[in-house]
Amino acid sequence: MFGSHLGDDGLMGKLLMVEDYEPDNIDGCSPLAKHVDASESWIILIERGGCGFVEKVRNMQASGAAAVLVGDPWYDLPITMYASGDTSDVHIPSSFVARSQYNGLRQAARDAGSKGLNIKLVRNEYYELPFLDVLFITILSPMLMMGFIYVLYRLRLRQHRLRDLAPTDFVNSLPVKTFYHSKYREGEPAECAICLDDFDDEDELRVLPCRHQYHVKCIDRWLTTRKKFCPICKQNVCPVSESSPLLSSRLRSIV
Ligand SMILES: [Zn+2]
Numbered sequence: 001m002f003g004s005h006l007g008d009d010g011l012m013g014k015l016l017m018v019e020d021y022e023p024d025n026i027d028g029c030s031p032l033a034k035h036v037d038a039s040e041s042w043i044i045l046i047e048r049g050g051c052g053f054v055e056k057v058r059n060m061q062a063s064g065a066a067a068v069l070v071g072d073p074w075y076d077l078p079i080t081m082y083a084s085g086d087t088s089d090v091h092i093p094s095s096f097v098a099r100s101q102y103n104g105l106r107q108a109a110r111d112a113g114s115k116g117l118n119i120k121l122v123r124n125e126y127y128e129l130p131f132l133d134v135l136f137i138t139i140l141s142p143m144l145m146m147g148f149i150y151v152l153y154r155l156r157l158r159q160h161r162l163r164d165l166a167p168t169d170f171v172n173s174l175p176v177k178t179f180y181h182s183k184y185r186e187g188e189p190a191e192c193a194i195c196l197d198d199f200d201d202e203d204e205l206r207v208l209p210c211r212h213q214y215h216v217k218c219i220d221r222w223l224t225t226r227k228k229f230c231p232i233c234k235q236n237v238c239p240v241s242e243s244s245p246l247l248s249s250r251l252r253s254i255v
């Protein structure tokens with residue numbers, strides 16, 4: 001994203017590996033102490049990390065490089081080298097090379113030995129326009145971020161909803177009794193406060209801890225999909241450990 005682009009003919013040069021030439025400066029974060037021989041065209045290979053891309057290229061340009069390659073020692077992923085601020089002083093081309101290319105270049109330079117390795121940089125039409133990068137940064141990444149936030153929001157909402165409900169297993173464990181008019185006692189409710197139907201003989205009634213009674217299917221649906229509270233007296237049907245494991249463990253630790 002800075003410096004000059006390669007021409008149609010590409011760029012021919014001799015590879016200079018800073019890791020051999022000046023091992024302390026392998027990342028190119030300072031200019032080479034000894035400038036390269038100006039009679040040759042040098043393509044200088046340095047390593048990613050330590051400082052910004054443009055700083056590296058600037059340093060190598062000041063050291064006499066015709067072009068710069070920045071190798072990634074960690075990842076095998078090509079990236080575009082971005083830079084902030086004014087980069088108009090950078091006039092040489094530079095390119096990032098992913099780990100396998102980086103290691104390939106180093107090996108080739110080793111194999112070439114003392115006679116040195118001549119390489120030619122050519123334009124890659126596919127990477128010429130960083131269109132995909134720009135698209136990713138301006139559109140896709142905010143969309144991904146928003147999608148992520150939305151998923152988190154839905155998860156939180158679901159968690160909150162679940163916290164307001166009674167677990168099905170627990171509801172199933174609450175006692176059930178069969179209603180008979182013959183066993184009806186004065187003062188007891190004779191109708192289901194949810195569906196407002198009178199209890200009939202042999203109706204299955206769920207008895208909540210507060211002693212309020214409802215049709216099994218009415219109260220089970222209420223407790224597992226609406227609220228874990230008794231519709232009449234609002235008492236929580238779940239013991240603390242059932243409704244809020246976090247709270248109960250805190251209480252236990254306090255005790
Ligand atoms: Zn009912």
Ligand SMILES: [Zn+2]
Nearest residue numbers: 210212230233
């Ligand atoms: Zn109740």
